[in-house]
Amino acid sequence: MKIIQLSDLHIMPPGKALYGKDPLWQLDLALQHIEQHHSDLNLMVITGDLTQFGDESSYQALKRRLQRLDWPAELLIGNHDNRETFKKIFDKADYEDEFAHRSFTSNGLLHILLDTHKINHDEGELCEKRIQWLERTLRAHPHVPALLYMHHPPFDAGIAGMDRCKLSNPLTLLNALQAHRGRVLHIFTGHLHRAMAGQWQGFSVSCCKSPNHQVSLNQADPVLVYGADEPTQYVVAFVTPGQCLIHHQDYCNQAQTFSL
Numbered sequence: 001m002k003i004i005q006l007s008d009l010h011i012m013p014p015g016k017a018l019y020g021k022d023p024l025w026q027l028d029l030a031l032q033h034i035e036q037h038h039s040d041l042n043l044m045v046i047t048g049d050l051t052q053f054g055d056e057s058s059y060q061a062l063k064r065r066l067q068r069l070d071w072p073a074e075l076l077i078g079n080h081d082n083r084e085t086f087k088k089i090f091d092k093a094d095y096e097d098e099f100a101h102r103s104f105t106s107n108g109l110l111h112i113l114l115d116t117h118k119i120n121h122d123e124g125e126l127c128e129k130r131i132q133w134l135e136r137t138l139r140a141h142p143h144v145p146a147l148l149y150m151h152h153p154p155f156d157a158g159i160a161g162m163d164r165c166k167l168s169n170p171l172t173l174l175n176a177l178q179a180h181r182g183r184v185l186h187i188f189t190g191h192l193h194r195a196m197a198g199q200w201q202g203f204s205v206s207c208c209k210s211p212n213h214q215v216s217l218n219q220a221d222p223v224l225v226y227g228a229d230e231p232t233q234y235v236v237a238f239v240t241p242g243q244c245l246i247h248h249q250d251y252c253n254q255a256q257t258f259s260l
């Protein structure tokens, strides 16, 4: 199946810019590029920081954009989001508890969308109740290859200011996944506003840039996080029960393609 990952939209209230750009316009550029090149996608997942301020008008603007799409879009929340407002606007009847996590099967795969939001904190968490939900979900589909989607990465990115606000309890997640090692095909993350891929504790992981603004790979400053006006991007993943291959697709400042 073809999965498109977008992350960290940071949609602003209508008419407001963020770092000199209109995030809604930036999202439109991404959606136009996806429509042009990947309209055969099976699933789009947006891995959190849907909005900058978690306000109703920003979620309404995003909802109107997504309603025009011809393909399904699944949404996660991040540290910039507001869980209650998000659930009120998007009105997902299939959330089974107070969190914004859910799972479904598609194309022979189990898709698990985690909620790592920690109210009034930039760092993420998976509390006991959310970990129990994850363990129940994995146990309910014992032989199905699984994909995890989460806003906060459990790994260190090598950027001190970002690593301080990653998932605050990665070992708790690791304990929950240990029994399922081998069938968790990949963990998609956001939050870092950078393209990266590798492995964490033996699990395959990646992160996706933002349609609006990126984070600089600045290792000199132990405190501050620096923005970077690098090309915008989304991820195209080709996934079967036996592989998960990630393409980091830039779509702005992109040179014309040509024959080789």
Ligand SMILES: [Fe+2]
Residues within 6 Å of the ligand: 008, 010, 049, 078, 080, 191, 192, 193
């Ligand atoms: Fe973000």
